[in-house]
Amino acid sequence: MSSSNDPIRRQRRWRATFWSVIAIIVLSMALPSLGYVLAQTSGAYGEQRAFTEDRATNPRSDMWRDAREGGGGFTTQTGPYVTNTMISNVGENWRQIRMGPLITYGGWLLIGCVIAIALFFALTGRKRIEGGRSGMTVVRWRGYERFLHWFTAISFIILAITGLSLLFGRHVLIPIFGHQGFAAYAQVAMNVHNFLGPAFSVGVLAMIVLWMKHNIPNRTDVEWFKQGGGIVGKKHPSAGKMNGGEKVWFWLGVFALGLITIVTGFVLDFPNFGQTRETMAIAQTVHAIAALLWIGFFFGHAYIGTLGTQGALEGMTRGRVDTNWAKQHHDLWYEELIANGEQPVSEEELKRRKEGQGAGTAGQPSH
Amino acid sequence: MARMKFLCDAERCIECQACVTACKNEHEVPWGVNRRRVIVMNDGRPGEKSVSVACMHCTDAPCAAVCPVDCFYTTADGIVLHDKDLCIGCGYCFYACPFGAPQYPQQTAFGVRGKMDKCTFCAGGPETAHSQAELTKYGTNRVAEGKLPLCAEMCATKALLAGDGDIVADIFRKRVMRRGGRPQTWGWQAAYGQDA
Numbered sequence: 312m313s314s315s316n317d318p319i320r321r322q323r324r325w326r327a328t329f330w331s332v333i334a335i336i337v338l339s340m341a342l343p344s345l346g347y348v349l350a351q352t353s354g355a356y357g358e359q360r361a362f363t364e365d366r367a368t369n370p371r372s373d374m375w376r377d378a379r380e381g382g383g384g385f386t387t388q389t390g391p392y393v394t395n396t397m398i399s400n401v402g403e404n405w406r407q408i409r410m411g412p413l414i415t416y417g418g419w420l421l422i423g424c425v426i427a428i429a430l431f432f433a434l435t436g437r438k439r440i441e442g443g444r445s446g447m448t449v450v451r452w453r454g455y456e457r458f459l460h461w462f463t464a465i466s467f468i469i470l471a472i473t474g475l476s477l478l479f480g481r482h483v484l485i486p487i488f489g490h491q492g493f494a495a496y497a498q499v500a501m502n503v504h505n506f507l508g509p510a511f512s513v514g515v516l517a518m519i520v521l522w523m524k525h526n527i528p529n530r531t532d533v534e535w536f537k538q539g540g541g542i543v544g545k546k547h548p549s550a551g552k553m554n555g556g557e558k559v560w561f562w563l564g565v566f567a568l569g570l571i572t573i574v575t576g577f578v579l580d581f582p583n584f585g586q587t588r589e590t591m592a593i594a595q596t597v598h599a600i601a602a603l604l605w606i607g608f609f610f611g612h613a614y615i616g617t618l619g620t621q622g623a624l625e626g627m628t629r630g631r632v633d634t635n636w637a638k639q640h641h642d643l644w645y646e647e648l649i650a651n652g653e654q655p656v657s658e659e660e661l662k663r664r665k666e667g668q669g670a671g672t673a674g675q676p677s678h
Numbered sequence: 679m680a681r682m683k684f685l686c687d688a689e690r691c692i693e694c695q696a697c698v699t700a701c702k703n704e705h706e707v708p709w710g711v712n713r714r715r716v717i718v719m720n721d722g723r724p725g726e727k728s729v730s731v732a733c734m735h736c737t738d739a740p741c742a743a744v745c746p747v748d749c750f751y752t753t754a755d756g757i758v759l760h761d762k763d764l765c766i767g768c769g770y771c772f773y774a775c776p777f778g779a780p781q782y783p784q785q786t787a788f789g790v791r792g793k794m795d796k797c798t799f800c801a802g803g804p805e806t807a808h809s810q811a812e813l814t815k816y817g818t819n820r821v822a823e824g825k826l827p828l829c830a831e832m833c834a835t836k837a838l839l840a841g842d843g844d845i846v847a848d849i850f851r852k853r854v855m856r857r858g859g860r861p862q863t864w865g866w867q868a869a870y871g872q873d874a
Contacts (some may be wrong), residue, residue, distance in 0.1 A: 370724075370725050374719050374720055377719075382719075383717075384717035384719040384720075384721065385717070385718045387716070388698060388712040388715040389710070389712075390712050391710060392778070392781045395717055397729070397864075398865065399777075400776065401773075402740055402776055405773055405774060406744050406774045410743055480746055480747070481747070481748050485747075485748055490748060490749075491764065497766050501789070505789040506788050580787070581787050581789075582769065582785050582791070592773040595770075595773065
């Protein structure tokens with residue numbers, strides 16, 4: 312009794328138990344791994360492994376495995392669509408993506424965007440010009456810029472409608488128009504899409520080149536985003552010619568999504584360069600995803616530019632905006648404009664100029 | 679009703695291209711469009727094997743699934759056919775098909791392809807059987823005459839088998855049992871499912 316309670320003995324027992332447990336844990340991990348060491352170092356095992364590896368593959372099964380995995384052979388037939396691939400596996404993956412997540416989530420994305428914008432409009436209403444119109448206007452977009460904008464915008468909308476028809480038509484339009492009606496429309500839609508696409512690309516590239524200088528991000532944008540762009544509430548964060556939101560639309564929309572859709576679109580539109588169907592199937596998926604995101608983004612851009620903001624659209628239609636609108640939304644740009652000597656012109660003056668011009672041409676003798 | 683299938687016995691195929699020629703001649707298939715082709719693996723090397731490939735008339739056909747105008751249909755015999763009046767030539771079936779069966783008369787800029795053309799299992803198309811319209815669009819309709827596809831009928835070594843899937847499988851099984859070796863029902867898994 313007295314010996315077990317002896318503090319020295321108890322300590323020794325503790326130490327023995329502790330080291331035993333440690334030894335058990337370490338050895339239980341180390342001993343099984345000795346097998347690897349043995350297998351690696353033992354010469355007899357090594358040779359045997361090499362021997363079996365040599366015999367492991369059967370040329371016949373290799374050939375058929377290669378064929379199943381999309382390997383190619385030789386074929387004497389010639390033609391633009393003749394492939395020497397035994398089984399192409401990309402197609403099935405493409406089909407699963409396209410008929411599954413792409414159509415499902417893509418559809419919900421667009422519906423979600425429209426609902427979100429409608430809710431936003433219902434909740435916040437139209438953003439009015441603070442203090443009403445001043446009646447004085449300044450130039451915002453020049454003629455060639457407006458032409459570029461509307462050329463690209465109209466072709467964007469046509470491409471979006473025709474493209475979405477090809478993606479969703481089978482589910483949405485065939486039940487309405489029937490197979491023959493839809494096929495006739497789809498034939499036109501596809502050709503319009505294929506021929507208009509390259510023209511649209513030129514517009515997008517011109518926009519990127521011409522408007523990049525307005526869209527370089529700076530510190531004003533950080534403050535603009537901190538204040539949420541003044542989209543909700545009465546705040547009006549400072550902004551230059553383009554505010555933070557417009558810059559996001561430029562870089563994420565026009566630049567990133569635009570270039571992605573253009574490059575993949577060209578891959579699909581010009582099959583005569585010999586790209587494989589695998590490349591084209593991947594390009595089609597990327598094209599559709601980028602385009603769907605872009606269309607969703609476009610809904611927001613179109614809403615803010617028309618219904619959402621009073622006085623914004625006229626900057627792109629007639630090229631001039633009200634000075635109060637400019638002070639409210641793009642104060643830094645307006646100050647710079649005035650500092651550079653731009654003279655605001657009143658609405659009456661504009662009307663008079665227009666009439667004067669009309670009268671002038673009418674009064675001209677015809678040659 | 680039968681479930682029509684193709685099977686090419688690679689142990690018998692001698693790469694004579696008779697199936698290809700028969701198909702082109704029977705259906706007056708235009709230049710550059712190949713409903714059937716022979717692919718040779720390990721060409722010129724020991725163990726060379728060839729397989730005659732055309733539309734396999736899949737059970738769950740990927741072409742039919744991706745077609746934006748829904749122009750494909752499967753007959754009661756399990757033959758996958760399409761309606762050229764609906765086809766817009768978008769090329770999607772060509773991307774989706776594991777066998778590269780869909781063909782088009784053109785391949786030009788702006789994605790102009792013309793109407794898709796593929797093996798019909800010699801069963802024509804949606805037009806009235808043996809009509810001029812069916813002949814010009816889809817070729818002859820041998821199935822309506824109670825005949826099987828000409829490619830398989832022409833095959834000198836009977837490597838290419840066409841017909842009801844059960845009978846085709848039975849013939850092939852007997853061959854494999856007699857000659858030994860492993861069965862190679864190339865393409866059947868991709869076309870008719872995992873358990874085919």
